[in-house]
Amino acid sequence: MSVIDPVRYEILRHRLWVIGEEGRAALQRVSASPIVVQGGECMQSFYDASGRMVLACSGHLRFAAATSDAIKLLIREFGSSPGFHEGDQIFNNDPYVAGSHTYDQMVVMPIFAERRLIGWTASSSHTADTGGLLRGTATEIYHEGLRVRALKVVERGQFRDDVCKTIVEQCRDPYYVELDLRSRVAANNVSGARVLRLVEQFGLEFVEAAMRKMIEDSERLARAKLRELPDGTWRSRTYATAMRSARPFQVRCTMTKARDEVSFDFAGTSPQQDDDQNSTLPSTLAHVALALTNMLFWDVPWSDGKMAPVRVSVPEGTFLNCRFPAACGGAPRVGQILVSAVTECVAKMLYAAGRLEEVNAGWQGLWYQGGPGYFYGGTNANGLPVAQGLYDIHGGGFGATPLRDGVDTGGHANIPAGGISDVERIELSYPFLYFARNHNPDGAGYGRHRGGAGSHRLYMVYGSSDLTVDFRPYGGIPNGGFGLFGGYPCGTGGMRAILATDPVALARRLAEGRYPTSGREAVEGGWATVHVPEAGRPRVALPERWLVSDFVQSGGGFGDPLEREPETVARDVASGFFTRDAAERFFGVRLDRDGAADLAATDALRDETRARRRRDARASADAPATLPPGDPLATPHHSLEIVRASAGARWRCRRCGADLGDAAASYKRGALRAIRPLGQVSDAPLPAGDFIGELHEYYCPGCVALLQVDVFCPTLGDDAMLHDIALAMVARAPQPA
Amino acid sequence: MTTGHRVPLGGAGARPRDEHELRAPIIIGIDVGGTFTDVALLDAAGHVRMAKAATTPADPTNGVLAALESGASGLGIDLVELLRRTRRITHGSTIATNALLTRTGPVLGLVTTRGFEDTPAIMRAIGRVDGLSEEEVRHPASLTKPVPLVARTRTEGVFERIDVRGTVVVPLRDGDVVRALERLIETEGVGALAVCLLNAWANPVHEERIAALVDERYGARVYVSYGHRLARVAGEYARTNTALVDAFVGPRVQRYLRGLEDELRRRGFVGDVLAMQGNGGVASAGQCSPVATLQSGPAGGMLAAAHIAKTLGHDRVLTADMGGTSFDVGLCIEGGWSYADEPVFDRFRVQQPIIEVDSIGAGGGTIARYEEATARLVVGPRSAGADPGPACYGAGGDEPTVTDANVVLGVIDPRYFLGGARALDATLAHRAVERVARPLGLDATRGADGIRRIIEGKMADLIRRQVIRSGHLPETFVLYAFGGASGMHAAAFARELGIPRVYVFPTSAVFSAFGIALADVRHTRLRTVEHVLPVPPRLLNAPLDELGAELLEIMDREGFARTDARLRRYASLRYLRQTQAVELELPEAPLDAEAIATLSRLFAQRYHALYGTGAGDPDALVEVSALRVDAVGPVPKPALAAAELDGEAPPEPKAWRSVHLDGRPSQTPIYEWSGLRAGQRVGGPAVVESAFTTVVVPAGMSALVDRFGNLAIDAKGSAS
Secondary structure: OOOOOHHHHHHHHHHHHHHHHHHHHHHHHHOOOHHHHOOOOEEEEEEEOOOOEEEEOOOOHHHHHOHHHHHHHHHHHHOOOOOOOOOOEEEEOOOOOOOOOOOEEEEEEEEEEOOEEEEEEEEEEEOOOOOOOOOOOOOEHHHHOOOOOOEEEEEOOEEOHHHHHHHHOOOOOHHHHHHHHHHHHHHHHHHHHHHHHHHHHHOHHHHHHHHHHHHHHHHHHHHHHHHOOOOEEEEEEEEEEOOOOOOEEEEEEEEEEEOOEEEEEOOOOOEOOOOOOOOOHHHHHHHHHHHHHHHOOOOOOOOHHHHOOEEEEOOOOEOOOOOOOEOOOOHHHHHHHHHHHHHHHHHHHHHHOOOHHHOOOOOOEEOOEEEEEEEEEOEOOOOOEOOOEOOHHHHEOOOOOOOOOOOOOOEEOOEOOOOOOOHHHHHHHOOEEEEEEEEOOOOOOOOOEOOOOOEEEEEEEOOOOOOEEEEEEEEEOOEOOOOEOOOOOOOOOOOOEEEEOOHHHHHHHHHOOOOOOOHHHHHHOOOOEEEOOOOOOOEEEOOOOOEEEEEOOEOOOEOOHHHOOHHHHHHHHHOOOOOHHHHHHHHOOOEOOOOOEOHHHHHHHHHHHHHHHHHHOOOOOOOOOEOOOOOOOEOOOOOEEEEEEOOEEEEEEOOOOEEEEEOOOOHHHHOEEEEEEHHHHOOOOOOOOOEOOEEEEEEOOOOOOEEEEEEEOHHHOOOOOOOOEEEHHHOOOOOOO | OOOOOOOOOOOOOOOOHHHHHHHOOEEEEEEEOOOEEEEEEEOOOOOEEEEEEEOOOOOHHHHHHHHHHHHHHHOOOOHHHHHHOEEEEEEEEOHHHHHHHOOOOOOEEEEEEOOOOOHHHHHHHHHHOOOOOOOHHHOHHHOOOOOOOOOHHHEEEEOOEEOOOOOEEEOOOHHHHHHHHHHHHHHOOOOEEEEEOOOOOOOOHHHHHHHHHHHHHHOOOOEEEEHHHHOEOOOHHHHHHHHHHHHHHHHHHHHHHHHHHHHHHHOOOOOEEEEEOOOOOEEEHHHOOHHHHOOHHHHHHHHHHHHHHHHHOOOEEEEEEEOOOOEEEEEEEOOEOOEOOOOEEOOEEOOOOOEOEEEOOOOOOEEEEEEHHHOEEEEEEEEOOOOOOOHHHOOOOOOOEHHHHHHHOOOOOOOOHHHHOOOOOHHHHHHHHHHHHHHHOOOHHHHHHHHHHHHHHHHHHHHHHHHHHOOOOHHHOEEEEEOOOHHHHHHHHHHHHOOOEEEEOHHHHHHHHHHHHOOOEEEEEEEEEEEEOOOOHHHHHHHHHHHHHHHHHHHHHOOOOOOOOEEEEEEEEEEOOOOOOEEEEEOOOOOOHHHHHHHHHHHHHHHHHHHOOOOOOOOOOEEEEEEEEEEEEOOOOOOOOOOOOOOOOOOOOOEEEEEEEOOEEEEEEEEEHHHOOOOOEEEOOEEEEOOOOEEEEOOOOEEEEOOOOOEEEEOOOOOO
16 A cells, blocks of 8 residues: 555545546536536546546546546557647547447546656546437447547647537537537646646655555455455346337346455347447446446445456447447447346345345336437427437436335436426427326336336427437337346336327317326327337427327335335325326235225235235145244345255245255245236236236245246246356355366 | 615604614624524624524524623613614524424425426435535435425326416316315315416416415415415426425414514514525515525625625625534625525525525534545544534544544634633543544644644635636635634635635624624515527516516515615526526616627627636527516615724734644744734734634734724735
């Protein structure tokens, strides 16, 4: 460990952080992009001379993670020609180098003191336009517009108008792209000058020693944290569906934690896609870092030291390590599916460590994907172009925890301090009139603790004659969510559809003082009919006075929903989180006419539900073997513990004592299993197409408590009974490879 | 400074005012804080007297009366006599804030647009982090939203839709409203009601219809807050919160203000009782909406700073208010201040014109710890708060705080903390600091010195960030330091920030009350608009006139003739599609085409000044996004009393003690503030003490006592 004056070190590291904040403020003031200024999608970060990250400031987490790779590549490829000089600033937006898609753009600047390179600073932000094809249609990265590996936009202190114009003229909206570009230059100017002042104040030697210590400190904290957690292997699988067909693909994640290191292996992940649903290796690494920052290393200052004990292996040619020139515009969405997979493994590890307050079920659960998106085209009532994105997804529901329900409309994993816009603000600039934006009934994952609800919305096209939206085929499989220990990955509610209306009839009914407040109401009340455009149309028109219904992601549940207090379920129904139907089917709770829980009827219904679980799982009539009570060796599952028995370490039900078999194997082998096709789980058909795949529910053979709900897609041909929890303490000697 | 005309405040012609003013020259400012109720008394000669009493949370009136009694006895008279001689009592309180913090208020109901019943619970998702510090938001898995002020089951949606231009798309039906009111008021028995409909800022016709139905059926039986009456601004989440907060704190605030006024009248007070508002002005109790009284304390601090800045001729002032647990920073530029965009109270953002003062979370209670894995001395962000407080309080806290470090270093005299009102245990401070210092190979003194330097470095950083975010540079400001702990650190962080001069005030301990005493009557109205320039003048003049007329009517009810109330009008402009606007003051005359062209030009200039050349685009379209009108009714106030300069003789220390400053201990002169005379200069290193605060003058600096008794520390000309 570097030994330096601890007081000056503290002053310096805080100052470096605030310098980054100053840079970010400069960027946000110059940028015109709402997603940057209000959504906070930007980042200022610092690197040592070799490109190792010293500190990332608050802001959009995804951006900081991969920039050190970009700097290392610049040094390797262009270090001798053209070389880097004092006052240079280099533009990059190549997702095969750093960032997630071409919209993630950065300007990096070498910092020189005493006539040598002492470090780098980088300013990154999201730009809404890169030229190229409109969102949803790219099949190779060449379609995704501007892609620059390295161009000096400032050279030896001179802003190069020729380079700037060359870049921005590739885009549809050069004025705004230029403002964004200039804002990054401004941020670097501010940060670079302040770093030099720091060197003046503290001396170069001290600054360099402090930068080394900052990286070392993070590594020490990360390793210390890992040492406190149990060793073992955890596995997860999450799904997503494609852009141009309803075809699903999967992330397979195997996390192995040993001593003070952790590794992630994505073997078994689907091949790369022929649309833009791909992630380059830098994007994948950035999202792994993001997931770990949110869930595990949240109290570790962010430098490259944080990721030193982390190994990531991603087979090339999978959609998480796509081969050039695969398109990757959808990388942030793919990244969410990946974050979910990583987070599930981490959550189960944290549970095994007893750190219950840090455990969260999934944040990204969508019952299905497909239908209209949120990337608009066209003009509004003032004749101005409609801003491309509308980000209600920044207000998704968060996962349930062992101690409480998930946070409703909590936010977005990438942007911890982000938020969504007021409906009134949206109506000021978009050609929409909203009829509803509320919590999405039945959207949240069912469980003893329910997931946080996302929102749904229903709006009417209002004041545009040329509006279009991206549209994708309906892919009927839960995307990206996970429940924990019997909780569902997400709820079954929500409608995403374009709804055709008869404008005259609609106007008449509006004038009577009525309107629908959900997609379902609009269809069932005869206001509109579901419009499914002909196949293969990536963008579709939204005629004036038609309706659009959609919903955002929600949180996964925790624990068996039959364990939720009936009164709590009654309150959920009264508050609009669940329908009566879901209360009965998933929670086994009957309400009386006034909406209060009918306790006797609930008991009966819950008994009936347990009996049905047995029938569906074809349980034998015999009582299962039980294990005697005793202190557990470990409790890696809410309902199960590992105990030492005469036959070795065994899985044991914490409620009924049932024996679920050898602890070296999956508890699922000793559990009952019922397979439920997704179409039967849902109470509503998809707007078009069919549900794909199944829910696999695992129950305790004794008390039939729900232990785990897996989403499974048989057509992808993976191991159905995923061995999700394998503690090292009970593992058998590994087989020779 | 005395204003030129006499203003009939609070009911013109009701009393022979001029005579009363002669007979009753005193004006009083009261600031009911969480711990203390502060009183500032100003007499006609501009002398300020201070008094304090413990706040009495159960009924704060008692604390107010006790503080007034204490103030009276300072003048050698009784309370009745003080009230007889008093013309005006201006009152700021944390009643509303505390009601919100402790969730003490009526059961609320909400009537909103059908389909949007979850707006208060969705909180634009940002409600999960609103009101939390940066450190607190770092662990997203552990954060939850606050419980909304209204339950979903007591929220009734009524069918109605109005678009952003104010056109009714779906009409409101009376029957729907009546059913909603019946359920909330009669079945649910709510104690207060908020009404907030979508786009009522653009057209309040539906909210007004609901108001008519409420009045017709329930009269004054139920307290109701209407969104559009509190804020004609787009943004339904914050506007709904505004109505909810107003309904939640309203009955309590009104009851309290009425009760206080009754108590004062019973003791013979005939002058005006006014309520301080967060916008930096006062209003009579009748014209003041309860939600507007939030943040009246910090507004008082800003007003005091503005008044002193005017007296001393400072046009760029940075205010730093450091207490035990908080550190608030504000900017006073050319005597004015800015209003925060959707300020957050507790965990709820609202739409009210509230003076922008940012809390940056550092104070005497900030805790230092040793982090073993990295061998770091980490200072903050955790705070020991008031309970258990610093280790030296002996109240059970054993972690070292900034206050403990100051005790160890000899900056704070443990026997003269708060004038000796609270004895501190120096041994406990030593022990606590030593525990974190020893693993680093430091003794207690060097550890304490480290804690002090680290917190001062952080404060300098955070102040710099606040100033930079507002588009300014700190070195162009004068620093005003107030609050109990500022004086100990202000010179050090001013040096780091490059700020040349620091002022510490003898009224520092009741600074807010002092500012509140000086407040003018002020009402503010905001209006969202959407016009791309060049706009036909009438489209701006019409809403400006409407706002102006509305305000003049209010000022009339406050007792101001039209000629006495001053209207100031502002417009917010931005480049089309940008999100951050720049506010410009408008001329007094109605706008014509030329004025609007000028506006465009001024905007471009101001934009470049704020954001740098090359940031804006001369060809881009500019839009007006909001209008604001302030009505100000100046109230008479005395000029501050100034002493003759008497600085020939060097000041006499009351004692010498070993104080460890700038890395080494030395025998340091200690001065009693009240013993210093105008014009005297205290050379550093030195400590100036009073019963309320301690001021450090570091080596290489000096402090001049000015004619108002302020300490002006010259922070220039010394290396760091």
